[in-house]
Amino acid sequence: MAKLDEIAELLTEEISEFEKSIARLEKVHDGMKNLQLRPDTAGIDALLKGYSNNQKKNIEEQQKLMQRILRKVEKSILLPSWAIKLSWGLLVCVLLVIGFSVYQVSRISKKEEAAYIKGRDSVMGHYGTFLEESTQAKELYQKWIEENGKK
Template sequence: MAKIDDIAELLVEELSDFKVQLEKMKHLSDELKTTHLSPDMTEMSAVLDSFLKSQNVVLREQHTKISQLTEYLSKSNHYPRWLLALLSSVLLFTFCLVSYSIYEIKVSSDANLNNYAKGQKEAMHHFNKFFEEYPETKDKYLKWNTNRN
């Protein structure tokens, strides 16, 4: 029975320790309820500020890239200068060639008309000279010409 007494004594002692611990916990719980806690936001603010700064840097870089892309796209609709110069040169050369050809055709046709008139005068002069040398031929020609009409 001594063992049961020892165990009972131990159990009573443990229960009294448990009661003391419960009272301490109750006291600490009351103390926590009355204590006003204010969280320390300095570290969180520092983290958020550094994140905000990095986001601003990324945003500026994106804005710069977008403005460069917009500038490139606005210039992409233009034709290259060398192509414009080449096209202008070809058009100018074609215009000059056509103008010169028209001028040459006009001069050529005027020269042909002048040469035709000159040849006609020379032929008439040659026929008149021939008819002067051979008057009987002239009479036969005139007779033939009147019969023909």
């Protein structure tokens, strides 16, 4: 029985401690009811609005870029590869013809000089042969040179 008395005594102590804890909890609970807490979310709201504005700006810029890209794609022309190769080939041929023409034009003065020398030599040879064959013409020519040489 002694043990039962001890257990009963411990139980009563525990119950009284439990009642005291409940009383304290009720006081704290009443104090919490009277306390009005209002969380301040202004900083978070401002941060979220700034982020939202940045996102809107980014989206608008991306849409503008996309519109420009789409316009450029719509205006672009797709050419077959053979047409491009043909165009390059024609361009190379035109450049070669122009280059050869410029080369030929630059050589004109040399050709003219060579033709002049050839013609002069031919004429001098022809007149030399003529004067050698015709003594009368040679005498007249020398007389003419002497008259012009004195003037």
